[in-house]
Amino acid sequence: MALEQIPRSPLLEEALGPGGPIVVFDGVDLAFDEKVILRNVSFTLKTGHTKIFLGASGAGKSTILRLALGLLKPDSGRIFVNGERVDNMNEDQLMAVRADLGMVFQEGALFDSLTVRENVGYKLYEETDLPLDDVRRRVEEVLGFVGLAQYVDRKPSELSGGQRRRVAIARAMTVKPAVLLYDEPTTGLDPITAATVDDEIIKLRDLESVSSIVVTHQLRDAFYMATHQAIRENGAIRIVSASGEKREEAEFIMLRDGLIGFEGTAEELRHATDPYLLEFMS
Numbered sequence: 208m209a210l211e212q213i214p215r216s217p218l219l220e221e222a223l224g225p226g227g228p229i230v231v232f233d234g235v236d237l238a239f240d241e242k243v244i245l246r247n248v249s250f251t252l253k254t255g256h257t258k259i260f261l262g263a264s265g266a267g268k269s270t271i272l273r274l275a276l277g278l279l280k281p282d283s284g285r286i287f288v289n290g291e292r293v294d295n296m297n298e299d300q301l302m303a304v305r306a307d308l309g310m311v312f313q314e315g316a317l318f319d320s321l322t323v324r325e326n327v328g329y330k331l332y333e334e335t336d337l338p339l340d341d342v343r344r345r346v347e348e349v350l351g352f353v354g355l356a357q358y359v360d361r362k363p364s365e366l367s368g369g370q371r372r373r374v375a376i377a378r379a380m381t382v383k384p385a386v387l388l389y390d391e392p393t394t395g396l397d398p399i400t401a402a403t404v405d406d407e408i409i410k411l412r413d414l415e416s417v418s419s420i421v422v423t424h425q426l427r428d429a430f431y432m433a434t435h436q437a438i439r440e441n442g443a444i445r446i447v448s449a450s451g452e453k454r455e456e457a458e459f460i461m462l463r464d465g466l467i468g469f470e471g472t473a474e475e476l477r478h479a480t481d482p483y484l485l486e487f488m489s
Contacts, residue, residue: 235284246465262462277301309379369400433457
């Protein structure tokens with residue numbers, strides 16, 4: 208059904224207009240048997256912006272990513288990615304949409320038997336007709352971006368936990384997706400290593416205009432991503448404290464009992480007075 212034929216909520220009127228967001232959830236409900244996972248969940252993600260999903264275990268955070276990818280279908284509501292309605296697509300149609308989405312899993316999900324080069328270039332090798340020299344150049348480019356060019360011939364087992372996560376980010380960005388989905392990208396990492404992963408997420412957002420949906424329970428990393436930005440200065444990339452305008456581009460969404468219990472900026476979350484939020488933040 209064409210977008211203009213779909214009965215539009217006020218959210219869709221704004222979201223699907225010129226220059227509208229790249230991801231839209233409109234009144235999404237999902238339950239497994241009697242267990243309600245999401246109830247009337249609506250949000251939009253604009254190009255180059257970040258949505259950070261927080262919530263207790265089982266709150267439905269990772270379900271948001273599976274719905275965006277079309278791995279799950281909502282019971283009701285509508286989901287759009289790049290202006291295409293994905294909740295009623297078949298698997299063949301979804302493949303084209305997924306080509307513009309990158310996924311970074313909690314444990315990296317690298318192939319142990321392949322080198323870093325082969326892991327990062329896997330999708331280009333297997334799913335495109337690009338000449339091998341072009342694939343090699345793209346792999347070297349993205350590994351340079353995440354600071355791992357010198358590890359191109361190593362196996363994942365030879366890398367640290369943080370390096371494996373950065374390789375996973377490089378693999379996800381190889382096909383130049385418009386949106387990157389991160390599922391607990393820093394879980395299990397020490398604070399210093401986690402910060403290197405956070406920096407890569409920030410760099411992709413600010414320097415490559417990649418939109419991000421981040422699922423995490425790591426508040427330290429969430430606030431860091433929301434309050435810092437990447438800039439190019441004298442040929443080098445620096446991570447600095449974000450301007451006020453830039454901080455508005457990162458929003459938190461707290462899921463509670465299947466509902467959105469909070470949506471707002473880092474500053475708004477810090478000043479929230481809701482008892483549940485205060486307990487979660489403590």
